Amino acid sequence: MERHIPVSKPIMGEEELSRVIEVLKSGWLVHGPVVEEFEEEFASYIGVNHAYAVFNGTAALDLALKALGIGPGDEVIVPDFTFIATANVVLMQGAKPIFADVEDETLTINPDDVADKISGRTRAIIAVHLYGHPADMKALMEIAEDHHIYVVEDAAQAHGAEINGRRVGGIGHVAAFSFYATKNMTTGEGGMITTNDPGIAYRVKMWRDHGQDSRYHHVMLGGNYRMTALQAAIGVAQLRKLDSFNEARRRNAEKLSEGLRSIGGLRLPVEKPGYKHVWHQYVVRVEEGFPVGRDELARLLSERGVGTAVHYPLPIHMQPLYRSLGYPPNMCPVASEAARRVLSLPVHPALSPNDVKYIVDTMKDIASGRI
Ligand SMILES: Cc1ncc(COP(=O)(O)O)c(C=O)c1O
CATH class of the missing domain: 3.40.640.10 (Type I PLP-dependent aspartate aminotransferase-like (Major domain))
Known part of the structure; x- marks a missing residue:
């Protein structure tokens, strides 16, 4: 299959x-x-x-x-x-x-x-x-x-x-x-x-x-x-299972970060000290040093069966609705830059250890030009 x-x-x-x-x-x-x-x-x-x-x-x-x-x-x-x-x-x-x-x-x-x-x-x-x-x-x-x-x-x-x-x-x-x-x-x-x-x-x-x-x-x-x-x-x-779901997300995020850390041009998500992250999304940023752009990375991953999403492709003030209301472009530079770079990888609790390994291996293959 x-x-x-x-x-x-x-x-x-x-x-x-x-x-x-x-x-x-x-x-x-x-x-x-x-x-x-x-x-x-x-x-x-x-x-x-x-x-x-x-x-x-x-x-x-x-x-x-x-x-x-x-x-x-x-x-x-x-x-x-x-x-x-x-x-x-x-x-x-x-x-x-x-x-x-x-x-x-x-x-x-x-x-x-x-x-x-x-x-x-x-x-x-x-x-x-x-x-x-x-x-x-x-x-x-x-x-x-x-x-x-x-x-x-x-x-x-x-x-x-x-x-x-x-x-x-x-x-x-x-x-x-x-x-x-x-x-x-x-x-x-x-x-x-x-x-x-x-x-x-x-x-x-x-x-x-x-x-x-x-x-x-x-x-x-x-x-x-x-x-x-x-x-x-x-x-x-679902509420009774929430803690176990979140623990699974945390484990998956840790494994992803361990595996992806060595890849150049890929900025990994962080958990600030004192904060508990529940990894609704595991979001990497595809930087200049990565061999392909964010959208091409998403395409290559999809071809190999790894689903991804862009949360979010535009900062809100650049959405047509807000532009039509008169908000000027490029008001928030960090948000604008993030919208160009972010890619969410699977981190949900239904991932098996093999799935996580497969995601990491596929990312490494793309990063090293083997794909
Ligand atoms: C940050 C944020 N705010 C609000 C909402 C709205 O929630 P809902 O889709 O249940 O209306 C969502 C989810 O879709 C969200 O991610």
């Missing part, structure tokens, strides 16, 4: 199957006890007082901003290098995303650039824990405190990641997680909002369900952002 190593792969087992069958047999398919069980276990895992499940990660970010009261005339500082949802949810509130560049080392938002971009209209900063490596929350929380603004954690890629033993999702004022199929744990589509702030928690809960404080009694604006019991059933089972 021909070898094919996908760049990501959800892992489902008997636990997920039996929990979903239980829900189907119970006849209670919508928000209810299973969603509440998932929320309680997730809150306890992250170490926060409140967790609210919603239908996807974009909805989680949207509700987080709504709960902070972000609206027209407000500015929110976001990293220029992230998945588009991080910036789009700001536009969705009628507010203005202000792009900050990213740190060269981790490609997470650069606090110095954030500090430079604060204005009288700034209401919040969104810190993305990109690829599973936490952003510099200490510096960001200090800036936020100085300016009386909020920090929203976009933890869509970082379930279980830590800074000095504290899990992300419980460090900022409010956080959003995604359980999309490629994430470290999945419910197919799904999301969660976490917070310790009772006021934010109340507004999230109300917004999620048509602003009703009791059945058919609506005290504020809201929508339907609810998660189904089927999603939550998968989530409960």
